[in-house]
Amino acid sequence: MAKLMPKRSLENVGLTVTGLCIALVALVVVTLIVMVAQQGLATFLQDGVDFWSFISGGNWIPEDGRFGALPLIVGSFSVTLLSTVFALPVALGSAIFVVEVAPGFGRRVFQPLVELLVGIPSVVYGVLGLSVVNAAMRAIFGEAAGTGAGILSGAIVLAVMILPTVTTLSIDALDAVPNEYREGSYALGCTRWQTVWHVVLKSALPSLMTAVILGMTRAFGETLAVQMVIGGVERSMPTGLLDPAATLTTALTSGLSNATTGSVQYHALWSLGLLLLAMSLVFIAVIHLIGKKGAKKRG
Amino acid sequence: MANRNLDAHVKRIGLQNKIATGILTCIVGFVLVLLAAIVVYILVQGAGKALSPGFLTNPSTDDVAPGILYQLFDSFYMLLITLVISVPISLGAAIFLVEYAPDNWITSAASTAIETLSSLPSIVVGMFGSLFFVVTLGWGISIIAGALALTMFNIPILVRTIQQALEDVPRSQHDAALAMGLTRWETTVNVMLPAAMPAIVTGIVISAGRVFGEAAALIFTSGSAAARLNFASTNLASPTNPFNIFRPAETLAVHIWKLKMEPTPGNDEIVWGTAAVLLVCVLLFNVLARVLGKFLARRLTAE
Numbered sequence: 001m002a003k004l005m006p007k008r009s010l011e012n013v014g015l016t017v018t019g020l021c022i023a024l025v026a027l028v029v030v031t032l033i034v035m036v037a038q039q040g041l042a043t044f045l046q047d048g049v050d051f052w053s054f055i056s057g058g059n060w061i062p063e064d065g066r067f068g069a070l071p072l073i074v075g076s077f078s079v080t081l082l083s084t085v086f087a088l089p090v091a092l093g094s095a096i097f098v099v100e101v102a103p104g105f106g107r108r109v110f111q112p113l114v115e116l117l118v119g120i121p122s123v124v125y126g127v128l129g130l131s132v133v134n135a136a137m138r139a140i141f142g143e144a145a146g147t148g149a150g151i152l153s154g155a156i157v158l159a160v161m162i163l164p165t166v167t168t169l170s171i172d173a174l175d176a177v178p179n180e181y182r183e184g185s186y187a188l189g190c191t192r193w194q195t196v197w198h199v200v201l202k203s204a205l206p207s208l209m210t211a212v213i214l215g216m217t218r219a220f221g222e223t224l225a226v227q228m229v230i231g232g233v234e235r236s237m238p239t240g241l242l243d244p245a246a247t248l249t250t251a252l253t254s255g256l257s258n259a260t261t262g263s264v265q266y267h268a269l270w271s272l273g274l275l276l277l278a279m280s281l282v283f284i285a286v287i288h289l290i291g292k293k294g295a296k297k298r299g
Numbered sequence: 300m301a302n303r304n305l306d307a308h309v310k311r312i313g314l315q316n317k318i319a320t321g322i323l324t325c326i327v328g329f330v331l332v333l334l335a336a337i338v339v340y341i342l343v344q345g346a347g348k349a350l351s352p353g354f355l356t357n358p359s360t361d362d363v364a365p366g367i368l369y370q371l372f373d374s375f376y377m378l379l380i381t382l383v384i385s386v387p388i389s390l391g392a393a394i395f396l397v398e399y400a401p402d403n404w405i406t407s408a409a410s411t412a413i414e415t416l417s418s419l420p421s422i423v424v425g426m427f428g429s430l431f432f433v434v435t436l437g438w439g440i441s442i443i444a445g446a447l448a449l450t451m452f453n454i455p456i457l458v459r460t461i462q463q464a465l466e467d468v469p470r471s472q473h474d475a476a477l478a479m480g481l482t483r484w485e486t487t488v489n490v491m492l493p494a495a496m497p498a499i500v501t502g503i504v505i506s507a508g509r510v511f512g513e514a515a516a517l518i519f520t521s522g523s524a525a526a527r528l529n530f531a532s533t534n535l536a537s538p539t540n541p542f543n544i545f546r547p548a549e550t551l552a553v554h555i556w557k558l559k560m561e562p563t564p565g566n567d568e569i570v571w572g573t574a575a576v577l578l579v580c581v582l583l584f585n586v587l588a589r590v591l592g593k594f595l596a597r598r599l600t601a602e
Binding site for chain 2: 013028031098106113196252
């Protein structure tokens with residue numbers, strides 16, 4: 001019996017040490033959420049800014065006490081949606097190619113190369129976008145594009161940045177479709193394209209949607225690359241895709257260094273942070289919802 | 300009549316199939332060209348500066364040939380500190396989730412917390428760090444504040460890869476160890492970790508590449524002031540001592556950001572040079588991850 005005791009205490013040590021690690025992580029996340037909420041809500045509770053006018057106001061001029069975050073919200077959503085529209089066909093096409101058309105080349109050569117794109121730092125994409133995409137905008141649209149900075153440029157750079165994420169996750173999604181489905185379809189005389197279109201894509205739909213949403217999460221939170229190519233100093237509503245704009249994240253980067261701790265401006269920036277946090281939680285909730293629905297469908 | 304219709308139909312779907320395959324091939328070709336164009340463009344733009352004498356060995360304050368020596372050092376030092384903090388925590392958290400986690404609300408709350416952290420924009424993490432580490436804890440703009448912000452950014456990535464690596468170890472090995480009378484802790488340390496080690500190391504190195512290029516979380520935590528370092532300094536508390544974790548630091552990625560935001564003549568060349576160096580480092584991390592993973596797999600699993 002005496003020999004068993006150390007084993008039990010060993011087990012307890014393991015449980016305690018690893019449990020502490022996870023508790024620490026959870027504690028940090030809770031601290032973060034509480035702190036962001038506290039500072040972000042202070043704008044409304046302490047400084048008396050009206051929540052409704054914060055959300056719907058059309059001018060973001062913090063130094064004049066005008067806190068209308070709508071242009072930023074519109075900016076964030078338009079670059080996110082637009083970049084998803086650009087990236088999705090390419091990512092999905094690549095994923096179909098890798099899984100259905102040429103798995104050998106796709107897995108050994110294409111996928112590792114695409115994953116390299118994930119590693120390229122955000123600032124490098126920004127520098128690249130500034131000198132290539134913005135110049136291209138000027139060349140294509142001439143006067144109308146101004147300096148080339150705008151929502152469209154931001155969306156193009158973001159599309160390249162989320163491409164690897166969406167591609168990799170789509171490959172996993174298509175890969176998870178059981179082979180029997182494909183064989184059944186081929187046995188009925190369907191072509192490869194018919195099989196992909198009617199069988200594979202349909203049954204992979206929930207996971208594909210998850211892939212898209214994770215891509216959008218990344219686009220929504222991306223900061224420095226967007227700031228460099230979108231202009232990022234605008235304060236009023238963008239009127240077109242070629243208009244320079246600002247997003248929630250870019251307003252944070254450009255504003256945080258000038259605001260003093262505790263001021264209304266500072267709290268308003270945290271309110272933007274709170275909006276970003278809330279959006280992340282919404283994205284997570286949607287992913288969970290899709291997962292649950294998919295699980296129910298499969299039985 | 301019916302036969303003619305069928306023939307036409309077969310012809311049509313055959314054509315559709317060919318067109319679809321053609322389009323898919325074009326898409327893949329486009330992605331490959333895009334990838335090559337991005338990498339080559341950055342390297343070509345930056346190679347001249349990056350290889351010029353003094354660029355890698357001079358401080359950025361040098362009047363004649365400003366370089367990136369301190370930024371290079373700070374990037375690697377920051378990465379080292381980040382990994383020293385984040386790897387043990389992630390390892391512990393992942394082991395708990397795989398091995399010990401009871402199937403209850405505490406576990407699912409912890410997983411949700413990690414998920415939240417992973418989808419959080421890095422600027423929000425930076426903002427939190429700038430208030431909590433820099434102001435509340437009173438560490439000021441410092442390497443340790445930056446490294447902790449990066450740790451928050453890195454933990455979800457690491458926990459997920461380590462968890463995946465542990466789950467990929469064949470269940471039979473795990474069960475056999477338990478059946479021999481080993482505790483779960485002994486099983487983890489002696490059976491699971493060695494078997495999962497190649498995948499874990501690969502994951503750590505790949506995450507290192509991500510951390511290395513991160514800037515948004517650092518601007519307000521470790522700062523963007525060019526450091527002045529004295530490599531001969533032996534006083535750890537001195538702000539010029541390179542190893543002092545309470546001094547401000549500027550990494551390569553932040554350096555690019557700062558130069559781009561404060562454009563002055565001649566800056567562009569330095570930006571491209573730095574971008575090329577940063578890109579090469581990140582690509583090397585990727586190659587290293589694969590090579591190391593393969594090497595360890597051969598050493599540890601006797602295959």
